Amino acid sequence: MARCTPAATADVDGDGADDEIALGQVNTGRWLLRVLVADGSAAEYPFDTATSAPITSPWHGAAVVDGAPGAEIALLTDLGAHTMWFTVLTYRDGQLTELGPPPAEAGQAEGWVVDSADSGWLGYTCGRSGPASTLLVTSARRIDGPSGAEGYDETSVLFGWAGSGWQEISRETRAYGHADPDTHRLAGWNCEGLPRFARE
Numbered sequence: 001m002a003r004c005t006p007a008a009t010a011d012v013d014g015d016g017a018d019d020e021i022a023l024g025q026v027n028t029g030r031w032l033l034r035v036l037v038a039d040g041s042a043a044e045y046p047f048d049t050a051t052s053a054p055i056t057s058p059w060h061g062a063a064v065v066d067g068a069p070g071a072e073i074a075l076l077t078d079l080g081a082h083t084m085w086f087t088v089l090t091y092r093d094g095q096l097t098e099l100g101p102p103p104a105e106a107g108q109a110e111g112w113v114v115d116s117a118d119s120g121w122l123g124y125t126c127g128r129s130g131p132a133s134t135l136l137v138t139s140a141r142r143i144d145g146p147s148g149a150e151g152y153d154e155t156s157v158l159f160g161w162a163g164s165g166w167q168e169i170s171r172e173t174r175a176y177g178h179a180d181p182d183t184h185r186l187a188g189w190n191c192e193g194l195p196r197f198a199r200e
């Protein structure tokens with residue numbers, strides 16, 4: 001059994017009382033997340049991180065992401081040169097279960113992925129539209145011309161939480177010059193409670 005150490009407190013089950021979140025390492029690349037709910041119950045979630053990635057702690061943070069009551073838990077589970085893959089957990093009916101991301105755009109990696117590189121970026125922005133939770137998914141890729149980088153094409157798709165999944169509300173595209181200071185503005189996590197990027 002892993003020895004779990006406290007990672008954070010957040011209201012995970014949405015009853016208004018803070019719950020204790022703890023994380024333990026079972027062995028290389030194997031972890032256990034445990035939530036001690038304020039009502040005295042507990043939920044556990046064993047998960048793996050990529051052993052090829054130098055992840056010393058998968059803890060990223062707790063934040064309200066979907067529209068159901070309670071905070072979600074973001075865990076860093078794989079790491080590339082500049083790409084970061086996350087698992088997002090949510091509490092449903094006494095269990096911790098994976099929350100799926102909105103459907104990926106064509107050519108985009110599956111899962112919760114953030115990125116910030118000269119070649120482009122990927123990010124999530126949590127928000128609200130009236131009483132409903134929204135998630136803006138932004139992706140951009142560099143456009144190269146004969147003489148080098150010309151700029152970026154960015155697509156932002158706004159999703160709303162529709163009870164059990166994400167539903168597209170609207171989308172917009174934007175073009176940037178390569179040196180435009182607004183590039184990468186929406187890269188990473190832009191959600192209260194989560195660092196934009198993992199510190200690994």
Ligand SMILES: [Ca+2]
Nearest residue numbers: 011013015017
């Ligand atoms: Ca609670």
